[in-house]
Amino acid sequence: MKFELQATDKFSNARAGLITTDHGPIETPIFMPVGTVGSVKAVHQRELDEDIRAQIILGNTYHLYLRPGIDILERAGGLHRFNGWKKPILTDSGGFQVFSLSANRKLKEEGAYFRSHIDGSKHLFTPEGVVDIQRSIGADIMMALDECPSGTADYDYAKKSLGLTTRWLQRGWKRYKETEGRYGYSQAYFPIVQGCTYADLRRESAKTVADLGADGNAIGGLAVGEPAEVMYDMIEVVNEILPADKPRYLMGVGTPANILEAIERGVDMMDCVMPTRNGRNGMLFTAHGIMNMRNKKWADDFSPLQEDGPSYVDRFYTKAYVRHLFAAQEILGMQIASIHNLAFYLWLVGEARKHILAGDFKAWKDVMVERVTRRL
Template sequence: MNYEVIATNNDTQARAGLITTDHGQIETPIFMPVGTVGAVKAVHMSELRNDIKAQIILGNTYHLYLRPGMDVIEHAGGLHKFNGWEKPILTDSGGFQVFSLAANRKLKDEGVYFRSHIDGSKHLFTPEKVVDIQRTIGSDIMMALDECPPGQSEYDYARKSLRLTQSWLKRGWKHFNETEPHYAHRQAFFPIVQGCTFKDLRQDSAKFVADLGAEGNAIGGLAVGEPTEVMYDMIEVVNEILPHNKPRYLMGVGTPANILEAIDRGVDMMDCVMPTRNGRNGMLFTQHGTMNMRNKKWAYDFSPIQEDGASVVDTAYSKAYLRHLFIAQEILAMQIASIHNLAFYLWLVREARKHIIAGDFKSWKTTMVENVTRRL
C-alpha cells in the first residue's frame, strides 16, 4: 500500500491524499461504508459503486469468522470474490465486537476468550489468530487486535488495558510480517492507538504505534461515551505524533460535523454505522441539516427528498412518499434512506477534498458544520 499527500492548507491540519492498493486507489479524506458481514445493510454493490460512489468498504473479522466462517470465504477465494466488491476492503479486527457483543468474555495475556452472540459457542482470539483470519478474508487493510475500553474508564484500567493492547500489537505485527497473503494481492496492517481520554496514555500509545513503522495507523477508543470536545482534543494529541506521511484512520466516527472536524485535525479515513443505522430509523442527513422522515410535517410535502442531493433517490421520490413508506414500515424506506445518507457522506468528503485542494477548507468547513447541525 502506498500513501501520498496531494495538498495541505496553512490554517488547518486537513490534507488531501491518495492511497494506492492492489484493488484500486482511494482519494482521501474518505468515508468508508460499513459492511459488517460482507454487505452494507439494504444497499446493493452496484449502488455503492455507481450512485454512492464508495471507494472502499469495511468488513468485520468477528462477524465473518462466526458466519459464514472462514472455510466458506476461503473456498470462495476471499471476501472480494464472495461479495462481488472489486475495490478495496478494510477489516476491523473484531476486538470491539468481542467486547460489546460477546457474553462472558475473559481477557488474558494470550488473547480474549468469548462466547458467540449467535450460538454461545466458545472461542479464543489471539493477535496471531486475528491476523490469520484476515489473511483468509483477504482484506486490503487489516487491523490489529486491541481492547477498546469504555469512554469513562478510570485511569488505572485504561493504563492496564493499553499495556495489554501494546503486548498484543507486538505479537500481531510480528505474525503479520512472518506470514504471506492467501491471494494474489498485498495486504497492509494498521495498529490502533488507544489510551481512553488520558493525554499521557494517548501520547504513549501514539509513539508506540508510530515507532512500529506500519503502512498506516488508526485511532480507536473514541466516540464511546466521552464528550465531543474531549474526542477532538484526543485526535489533536494523537495526530501531533502519528507520522504525516502515513494515512490516519479514525474508527467509528461519526456525525457529519464529526467527520468535518476530524478532517480539520488531520484524519484521512473514517467509518461509522450512523448513516445506515439512522437512515433505517428515518433520519436523513443533508448539507442543509437533518430531517426526521417520520415527522408529520412531511405528509403533504411532495417536493423531492433533496433537490440538490447526491443520489438518484433524492429526486426520484418525494418527502411525502418516503414518510409514507416509513409509517407503513415498508422495507423500501430503509433502502432509500440508507442510499441517500451514504451518498451524502461520500459527497461530503469529496467536497472537503476539493476545498483542501482549493485552499479554502477552513472557511468552507465552518459554514458546513453550521449547516449540517440544523434540524429541518
C-alpha cells in the same frame, strides 16, 4: 499499499491524499461504509459503486469468522469474490465486538475468550489468530487486535488496558511480518492507538504505533461515551505524533459534524454505522440539515427528497412518499434512506477534499458544520 500526501490546508491540519491498493485507489479524506457481514445493509454493491461512489468498504472479522466462516471465504477465494465488491476492503479486527459482549467474554494475556452471540459457542481471538483470519478474509487493510475500553474508564484501568493492547500489537505485528496474503495481492496492517481520554497514555500509545512503521495507523477508543470536545482534543494529541506520510484512520466516527472536525485535525479515513443505522430509523442527513422522515410535516410535501442531493433517490422520490414508506414500515423506505445517507457522507468528504485542494477548507468547514447540525 502506498500513500501520497497531496495537499494540506493553509489554516488547519486538513489533508488531501491518495492511497493506492491492489484493488484500486482511495482519495482521502474518505468515509468508508460499514459492511459488517460482507454486506452494507439494504444496499447493493452496484449502488455502492455507481451511485454512492464508495471507494472502500468495511467488513468485520468477528462477524465473518462466525458467519459464513473462514472455510467458506477461503473456498470462495476471499471476501472480494464472495460478495462481488471489486474495490478495496478494510476489516476491523473484531476487538470492539468481542469487548462489547461484556459478560460473555474474558480477557487474558493470550487473547480474548468469548461466546458467540449466535449460538453461545466458545472461541478465542489471539493477536496472531486475528491476523490469520484477516489473511483468509482477504482484506486490503487489516487491523490489529486491541482492547477498546469505555470512554469513561478510570486511569488505572486505561493504563492496564493499554499495556495489554501494546503487547498484543507486538505479537500481531510479528505474525503479520512472517506471513503473506493468500490471494495474490498485498495486505496492509494498521496498528491502533488507544489510551482512553488520558493525554499521556495517548502519547505513549501513538509513539509505540508510529515507531512500528506500518503502512497506516488508526485511532481507536473514541466516540465511546466521552464528550465530543474531548474526542477532538485526543485526535490533536495523537496526530502530533503519528507520521504525516502515513494515512490516519479514526475508527467508528461519526456524525457529519464529527467527520468535518476530524478532517480539520488531520484525519484521513473514517467509518461509522450511523448513515445506515439512523437511515433505517428515518433520519436523513443533508447539506442543509437533518430530516426526520417520520415527522408528519412531510406527509404532503411533494418536493424531491433533496433536489440538489448527490444520489438518484434524492430526485426520484418525494418527501411525502418516503414519509409514507416509513409510516407503513416498508423496507423500501429503509433502502432509500440508507442510499441517501451514504451518498451524502461520500459527497461531504469529497467536497472537503476539493476545498483542501483549493486552499479554503477551514472557511467552508465552519459554514458546513452549522448547516449539517440543523433540524429541518
